[in-house]
Amino acid sequence: MSTRRIAVTGASGLIGMALVPALRARGWTVLTVGRDARADVRWDPAAGTLDARALDGIDAMVHLAGEPIAVRWSAARKRAIRASREQGTALVARTLAALSPRPRVLVSASAIGYYGTAGDAWLSEEHAGGTDFLASVCAAWERAADPARDAGIRVAHPRIGIVLAAEGGALAKLLLPFRLGLGGPVGDGRQWMSWIARDDLVRLILTTLDDETLAGAVNAVAPHPVTNAEFTRALGRALHRPAILPLPAFALRAAFGEMAEWTLLTSQRVKPARLERAGFVWNHPEIDGALRAAIGAAA
DSSP states (O other): OOOOEEEEESTTSTTHHHHHHHHHHTTOEEEEEESSTTSSEEEETTTTEEOGGGGTTOSEEEEOOOOOOSSOOOHHHHHHHHHHHHHHHHHHHHHHHHOSSOOSEEEEOEEGGGGOOOTTOEEOTTSOOOOSHHHHHHHHHHHTTHHHHHTTOEEEEEEEOEEEBTTBHHHHHHHHHHHTTOOOOBTTSOSEEOEEEHHHHHHHHHHHHHOTTOOEEEEESOSOOEEHHHHHHHHHHHHTOOOOOOBOHHHHHHHHTHHIIIIISOOOEEOOHHHHHTTOOOSOOSHHHHHHHHHHHHO
16 A cells, blocks of 8 residues: 555544554554644644644544543533534544645544434434434534535544453453452343444444545444343453342442433444445454453453
């Protein structure tokens, strides 16, 4: 592959820290976009500033930045979660639209929270969005990229599920209690969890950069979602520990409020229909192998 220039926001996050080396391994020149002095390109989404001159000549951009969601939601926190995604993405999109020449593609992250909770129903990219807070955030997040779309840039939104990596995210929070034998199902355990191994997510983003047919929403999940009870048993097997102590829904609601309702207790059985049609092949399509790989990689 010829040398290309690509800008990445969120390069130090759970996904970005794996994506950047993968891009460089391809021979791409990576420009990190951030607020601290170590970033190659400086930006401040809250102030509406992004150094456009430093982006001259880029071929593509991957936009991953956003405020953490897995915290108790106060009114101020909810405003920050939404603003970081909506304002940050709008700033990226406007800036790219004004470049000459423009990059050919923007991969702008979204999340399966777009769908809300849907019980046992399968959710493909054509499914309508939900009406809860996270769903409205995801919808606004995706719409914020419209200036780039309107300028003729191909824009793809990987709707990312639960990312499995022992270095961070949901799995990292679960490892200690499960290793101590204190793990178990959340609530009634019947809610569906749509997940993806981090290395598969990185490969998926690379595929989205390359594949001109992938525009709009792309469900970034493995093809075999599991219920929370199934996930719990699989993690217990991977750690060779019992996983039978339930965590009641009322305790989660008391501890985390609305956040627990729409992240830990919601049910999303998501189908990666567009990736399957594009012929994407997962390294870890099943939960047992994905968990063993994630835990082994961190050992």
